[in-house]
Amino acid sequence: MQILGASAQATSGLHAAATAALDQLRAVTSQTVHLSVLDGLEVVYVERRESPGAVRMFGRIGHRGPAHSTASGKVLLAFLPPEELDRRLVGVRLARRTPYTITSKDQLRAELLRVRARGWAENVNEAQLGFASVGAPIRNPAGEVVAALSVAGPVRRGDGDNLRRFARPVTECAVQISRRLGWGDVAGHVGGIVVTGLSDPAVAGLAAALYAARSSGVPIEPLTDSHPAMSVRDAYRIQQDLVARLVADGDRIVGYKLGLTSLPMQRMFGVDSPDFAPVLASHVHPDGAQIAAASFIRPRVEAEIALVLAEDLAGPDCTALDVASAVSGAASAIEIVDSRIADWRIKLADTIADLASSGAIVLGAAITPIGGVDLRLAGMVFTRDGEIVATGAGAAALGSPLHAVAWLVRTLEGVGASLRAGQFIMTGALHAAVDIAPGQRYRAEVDRLGPIGLRVI
Secondary structure, eight states: OOOOSOOTTTTTTHHHHHHHHHHHHHHHHOSEEEEEEEETTEEEEEEEEOOSSSSOOOOOTTOEEEGGGSHHHHHHHHTSOHHHHHHHHTTOOOOOSSTTOOOOHHHHHHHHHHHHHHTOEEEESSSSTTEEEEEEEEEOTTSOEEEEEEEEEEOOTTTOOTTGGGHHHHHHHHHHHHHHTTOOOSSEEETTEEEOOOOHHHHHHHHHHHHHHHHHOOOBOOHHHHOTTOOHHHHHHHHHHHHHHHHHTTOOEEEEEEESOSHHHHHHHTOOSOEEEEEEGGGEEETTEEEOGGGSSSOEEEEEEEEEESSOBOOTTOOHHHHHHHEEEEEEEEEEEOOSBGGGOOOHHHHHHTGGGEEEEEEOSOOBOOTTOOGGGOEEEEEETTEEEEEEEGGGTTTSHHHHHHHHHHHHHTTTOOBOTTOEEEEEESSOOEEOOTTOEEEEEETTTEEEEEEEO
């Protein structure tokens, strides 16, 4: 069942499932709490718990508002299928509520990608000056997002926190409601994805299968075929086991790569969230490298922007500004992606386990300082044998390469890891991946960062 309006039929069972969590969340946060559903491009408040404080949010049960300017609305829009979101936005003008409201559809799409990536949304001064909100998704038994839970209150001008400190309790209460609706009768969750908890022997067996496929060049069936309830956490456990095997062979971690950061790539593979994996030294090649197509199973190529770290980066609240201050510069890069899963029949858990479908990386030697450079606007032209095959810009990577790395840092924090000075991060494809074949030459030219190329042999 997908809830699209505020009718009694559509919200059947939701009120009963949410009552205790709404009261709990108000007690924990002392903020106004809303339960919302989506109707077109409007968010509809179907339950409300008033803040005990003197300053309260305007609104009432049944109140409607533009979804693009609220945390709950962003959550509900973010988890729509991409084609459904596009359909709803056709011919629509995003109304400006305040000077901070997002009114560009491209900026909204980038914001919604970030919401999907971290699993919760925020609005600061976007719907009403002086107020902020944080929201998280509620899911039905099929895992579909059918409602949103949010807290709203006045902006704290002193520390700039703006209710982010409540992201965890809001998310936890949203999961509590989801479970009462019948979603995920399991041990835990990561970013709104069901967690099943594969046994250690099962994790080791799947990692061994991927390791063998890398060594033999013979693909295997999707891991999610034999383990259909495999979670994101399970997939990262498999990835860690696989990395440990490769490091034991003498390899070493020199950076990280982000995958599926752009909407075209997510659509290509039918997934809706970024992923990441360590980059191993054996995968890195210099500009102009000759790389054998026969070394891979089903290789594809894509151009990216890489960021090189001058300082360590860690923490759950990492921002794009933190990233900008920690990097020594940016470089043009090309990545060959490959899958040990037969015919690229991957789901998100499959590609995560398979080192985010890593293959090889060609990294430019010239590191360009990014002071004064807006990487969102860095245009890229990708050619094959001199003919243009793709174009893109830095904004394709979760809205900005800086935002992409900030997402990675926050995500790594959740698994007890961080980025180190000297490492580099591949921030995600700027276009849909292109199939490769022997004899081809590829060249990527990124504005302000220069060209980089490879030859496929």
